[in-house]
Structure formats: structure tokens, C-alpha cells
Amino acid sequence: MPLDQQKPLSERLLTLTAQLREQIPLAEAIDLYVTDAGDAQLTIAAPLAVNRNPHGTVFAGSAVSVAILAAWSLLDGRLRSMEGEAQLVLQRNTMAYLRPIDGPFAATARLQDESAWLRFQSMLQRKGRARIVMTSVIMCGEAEAAVFEGEFVALRAMA
Template sequence: MAPNINHQDTVFGGSVSAVAILSTWTLLHVRLGSECAGGQIVIYRNTMLYDRPITTGFTAIASMPDADAWARLLKTLNRKKMARISVPSVLICEGHQVGALEGEFVVLPE
């Protein structure tokens, strides 16, 4: 974490956001791969909430979108069209939620 610590001895907000985006992107990548539904995943936009300063190691936990949203994504990709989906992630530090991200992704068909 040392390169990501600011003058307040907390993690830079940009570093936190990058880790949260990476958690959501990775979840999409793995899930699409497991369903043999490839595509190029690109972050379109995100909203990051910072609930508390992060002073030690933290974890980003991404969650799958609801089943209907996932089914729409797959159906759109199967038609060889660009699809969009939102994926949430929460950040946990010392047992407390310290932030949350809502990432909206575009998936371009192969």
C-alpha cells in the first residue's frame, strides 16, 4: 500500500477507485469466460462513494448484477451487439464498509 498512501496516511481515492473498478471488471471477465461469451469489457462510467478513510489493507468485493440484467447482456451479445451492464463493488477495511462503487460497463462483441 505504501505508494498509495497520501499525506493524511490514508489511501488515495484514485487508488481505491481503481481497485474497485478492477474487482468489477474481473468479475465480468471471469463470468463471461465461464459462459463462453467473450467480448471486450470497457468501463463506461462509475460512481464511487467514500464512506470512511482507509488506513490499512482493504478488500474490494464485486457482486453479480441481478439475473435479468445478466440475461439481457448475454442476449444482446449473442446478437453481436454492444451490451451494457452495471456491477457493484463494496470496499471493506477492518470489518467495516469504507466505500462502494457502481461501475457501468460496455461489452463489445467479438
């Protein structure tokens, strides 16, 4: 569904959006909002207006920020359901821009492989540190516009 025809956001999605904007000030500056959140998928959308560059397309820094936040938010939500606290950070990433992003856009992060999550979870519980690779795909209208891949590291809080 095109971003300008989205249904009203549920209370849960509004709460997730508010939490992101409170925790990460950049999230408010780029006017992002969570449009879908499940156990294995999370989508964050943002408008062109506050994210544009001088060429009338989305500034690359805004696009990668939305992609990172989609992947980070999905992992963070899953980590919160585990016993004990963990800090989640991005260690490295790449972003392939496939076409200009010339309108509202959305990044969807998906947990592609449940077995990778189980290995990540097990390593975090055993060693207090774990890594996982996540991807986010940015759509603009009906077209795939960019693909993000990032390696995230979780560190268990020390007692």
C-alpha cells in the first residue's frame, strides 16, 4: 500500500513511535513512525519533506537512519522479551542505493532466519555477547530503493 494511503496507526504502533522518538532524538527530527511491528518484522516510514536533499530526493543519511532503526527496533523488541538486560549496538553496516528515493519511504527489517536468532540468543545467554546480521529493505512507492545490511552486537548488562 502506498505510504500516503496508510491506515491510521494502532495505539501500539503510536507507542513504539513515541518510544523511539524519546530514546533517539534523531527519530523525531526525521519524522519517522512505526507502521508495522511483529515478532519477525518491523517497518518504519518517513516523509520526503524533512528528509530531502538539494536534489529533491531523500538525503542518504536519513534513509540509512530509518533502515538502521528498523533493524535495531526489531532486535531490541526481541531482546526485551528475554530474561536480563542487554545493550544493542551496530558494529558495521553497508547500504546499497538502487534508485533515487523521491517520495515518502519505508524500511522493513525482517528476521530472515529464526535459527540465526536462536544462535544469537544462545550465545548471549552463554557468553554475555552475541552478533547477528540484519537487513532492511527501503521501499519508495512500489519500488525497492535501497538495501541495508548491518551487524549488530548485543552485550549483556553486568550485575
